[in-house]
Amino acid sequence: MEVQPAVITEKLSEKELCPEQLLGGQEAAFARDIERLKARRAEFVAVRCPGCDSPSASPTLVKFTFQYVTCNDCQTLYMSPRPSEAVMADYYRDSENYRYWAKHIFPSSETSRREKIHRPWLERVIGFCDRFGISKGVLMEVGPGFGTFSALATESGRFSRVVAVECTPELADACRARGVEVVEKRIEEVGEEVPGADVVVSFECLEHLFAPRAFLESCARRLRAGALLVLSCPNGQGFDVAVLGAESLAIDAQHVNLFNPSSLSRLVEACGFEVLEVSTPGRLDAEFVHDAIREGRFEVSENPFLKRVLVDEWERLGWPFQQFLAENGLSSHMWMAARRRGGG
Numbered sequence: 001m002e003v004q005p006a007v008i009t010e011k012l013s014e015k016e017l018c019p020e021q022l023l024g025g026q027e028a029a030f031a032r033d034i035e036r037l038k039a040r041r042a043e044f045v046a047v048r049c050p051g052c053d054s055p056s057a058s059p060t061l062v063k064f065t066f067q068y069v070t071c072n073d074c075q076t077l078y079m080s081p082r083p084s085e086a087v088m089a090d091y092y093r094d095s096e097n098y099r100y101w102a103k104h105i106f107p108s109s110e111t112s113r114r115e116k117i118h119r120p121w122l123e124r125v126i127g128f129c130d131r132f133g134i135s136k137g138v139l140m141e142v143g144p145g146f147g148t149f150s151a152l153a154t155e156s157g158r159f160s161r162v163v164a165v166e167c168t169p170e171l172a173d174a175c176r177a178r179g180v181e182v183v184e185k186r187i188e189e190v191g192e193e194v195p196g197a198d199v200v201v202s203f204e205c206l207e208h209l210f211a212p213r214a215f216l217e218s219c220a221r222r223l224r225a226g227a228l229l230v231l232s233c234p235n236g237q238g239f240d241v242a243v244l245g246a247e248s249l250a251i252d253a254q255h256v257n258l259f260n261p262s263s264l265s266r267l268v269e270a271c272g273f274e275v276l277e278v279s280t281p282g283r284l285d286a287e288f289v290h291d292a293i294r295e296g297r298f299e300v301s302e303n304p305f306l307k308r309v310l311v312d313e314w315e316r317l318g319w320p321f322q323q324f325l326a327e328n329g330l331s332s333h334m335w336m337a338a339r340r341r342g343g344g
């Protein structure tokens with residue numbers, strides 16, 4: 001599967017998504033979450049590659065004392081040993097970071113997130129439907145968070161029905177408050193409430209899951225043949241991950257699976273789908289590295305070319321460089337469209 005060029009036209013800055021004055025509070029909350037997670041290390045379990053099930057992997061980096069390895073077969077970057085499903089469930093339930101986020105960061109940035117991120121996402125999903133001849137009937141979003149995307153999709157009137165599948169009560173409430181129909185279950189438990197979805201979308205979800213393969217197999221079971229699956233997640237081979245390693249924001253205690261275009265294609269195909277398109281429409285890699293240099297978290301003096309592009313001539317070259325990354329499958333933010341195979 002060749003990676004398709006992603007054309008990114010509208011600039012995006014992290015500052016539009018998280019006001020800088022809130023970062024301190026968020027970091028402190030996150031640090032306490034990490035300490036709680038470390039205290040349960042005895043319950044972590046070693047896993048095979050979440051992409052291809054290979055047992056063969058090479059140690060790659062350590063973050064917050066947690067080990068990340070790279071699969072020797074499909075190059076997925078993943079945490080192993082990792083928190084068990086029970087530990088992960090407790091982590092999200094007790095997370096101070098998520099609570100801080102829900103209380104402060106999200107409310108102050110929802111408008112710009114909706115306009116700068118979710119509206120372009122909706123246009124992209126509609127574009128897939130038109131291009132691949134998918135009916136705009138029932139759209140199901142799995143893992144909708146606060147429901148911004150599902151609300152936009154509902155309001156747009158472009159689909160006959162929009163359903164958010166969300167098992168966390170506070171998030172399900174947030175979706176309902178935005179006028180979204182919710183099925184308050186795990187995707188594995190969804191049955192006749194959503195017969196015959198035409199489109200299933202899941203954004204920034206796969207990287208958090210203990211068992212992404214089981215999740216994709218559940219999605220496949222809920223879909224009729226020919227239905228569209230749209231996923232977005234980090235690309236573990238993207239620019240900021242490749243340059244910053246453990247310093248990359250994509251490497252995070254909550255992100256235990258960092259697929260790449262080829263390994264995610266392989267996994268999705270193995271779960272009953274035909275991959276239609278993979279691309280990396282990320283808009284933030286260059287800024288993440290630029291910020292890491294400015295904040296002294298990444299030493300660029302040995303690398304005059306990067307310094308020129310990302311510091312000295314940042315105003316002129318930063319955005320064109322990001323466009324180059326997106327157009328050539330090199331950004332750390334990845335999208336995939338796939339179609340449910342028939343007969344299964």
Ligand SMILES: [Zn+2]
Pocket residue numbers: 049050051052053054071072073074075076263
């Ligand atoms: Zn693998």
